[in-house]
Amino acid sequence: MEKITLWDDRTIPRLGFGCWAIGGPFWADAVPVGWGVVDDNESKRAIAAALDAGIKFFDTADVYGAGHSEIILGEALKGHDDIVVATKFGNQFNPDNKQITGQATDRTYIRTAVQASLKRLNRDTIDLYQLHVDDLNADAAAQAQAALEELVTEGLIRAYGWSTDHPEHAKGWLGGKNYRTVQHDLNLFTPANAMLELVNANDMISINRAPLAMGMLGGTYKIKHAFGEDDVRSGGAPWLDKMTGISSAEDAQQRLDGVRELLTVDGRTVSQGALAWIWAHNASTLPIPGFRTVKQAEKNARALEFGPLSIETMHEIDMVISGDI
Template sequence: MEYRVLGRSGLKVSEISLGCWAIGGPSWRDGSPVGWSGNDDNESLAGLRRAHELGINHLDTADVYGDGHSERVIGQFLKDVPRESVVVASKVGWFRGTAPNAMQPVHIRHQLEQTLTNLGTDYVDLYYFHNSNFGPDDQYLEEAADTMRELQKEGKVRVIGQSAYSYADFMRVCPVTRPEVLQFNYNAFGNEFDQQGTNLFQWAEQENLGMVLFGPLAQGLLLDKFDPENPPQFGEGDIRSTNQSYSKERLLEIRRQLQPLKEHFGSATQELVRAAIQYALAQSPNACVIPGFKNTRQVESNAEAAGRPLQAQEVELIKQAFRRG
């Protein structure tokens, strides 16, 4: 396993870390599915233990993942390993309970205490604002930022992070939240974060901020593991059930786009895993990736891509495969 330092935060993490959303299981938010189906707690725990054996030291979860279930599974795992051997990240911002907004300061403090209880620890290494929704006209933004810094002074949070879903949102809230680590969605399909004028990688490097990239495998879409003639069906409470990318038409388009990659890297799923993960890692030396998992096999597959960087021309080949026409 290779390791990277997340910018000025000083956190040293495995370049391939673990996203722990899927092990939270099915869940809903305001009537919409926001979880994952098909998880098993025993398999989740086995995966966490195998990851630790392989040198994966960074676990990313959130209060909303299974409404605390992901955190509680990680809490079981943490009983069996030295706490200092794991960088634990969690988030606040999507689960608001009875608060008017999830970023209301008293709610942030409550959620962190619940997160610490779930995890069975007295601090988190990295605590994110999970989004940029700080209420109408950002009414809770300054108070929320102050609260997070108070929690940091109390020793309950080591590093403050900011997750968001657009360049404009990062630019709006980061001057106030002053994060040392950013988290955002990025994979070989590309998005605004690698475009001129909205290149978050460039801005983060200028500011010496760490970057944690979720979705490097695009929820399996970059692995060509779904049959377009028999599109996958997902269980209740699974966020993928509302994703049109799993339609026959989109799966056929992605298969066509993947053809140059298969010709170069090979058609085996493992080679596509490596290509996708290392493409994301190639964007910045201050970035790590957090692919999700449900079992030991997936953990091992992701970890196998470590330490196998792409050459510059391979990065360009992948970029072109998904940007043409």
């Protein structure tokens, strides 16, 4: 089983679960930014299945479902104090109407936000607290980092990271004593080499959102699948933003079909192959596929049984994705 060592010297399986989808619907004005209606009991059963499969890392955010994801995760993890919990801050929201209302990263807001997350998660300490604003100017970022170091000193969090796809921003926090992770998009269509170079050079961990390109590498949907009105994927094709260099849905489908047999080598599913590609791509990676059902949780967790793809298979996949064959 693939393993990774954390900032506090704990070693865990090299697979976490992302909890965006289990938050349920929430909105930015009229735009859906959640994954549709969810069954909270099924979400809890899925978390239990992940725990049974050995998963030790769960990533969420205060804004997912306007607080609902943290609440469900906290209830499901009651009594599991050994599990690593990561959450994020920076987006303001109204839990009553499930609306995002703005952004804030100042010291006062951070201290208020962490206390609210601790309460929803039913925890005394958050293992990893991450800035959830992709693009923040240098002065504001420095002030946020100072506040985060205070939280570590006070024991409210153990470490912090930044959820950003901009290496130039992630570099701004280097040197921070408890700055341990960068969360960014990474999948076989989006290799994120510049960010991984930064992470590797500074002995950090790369937490990988969109490892299955918002479900398009899960093997369930066709690229042109129609989603419900309360699903973030219903507005155009936002998952295409998670597939660098892909010009259209048709292009994405063609390249995915071209690697399907390679991803399923040795009996893997498509999603298990996509996760195996990430492990083979870089040793510092920790993919966090999302889930909403027990079946999804069990399938993704079983990727650990197969481990990374071979160098030969990686080369063949990369040739197809790049269009060189």
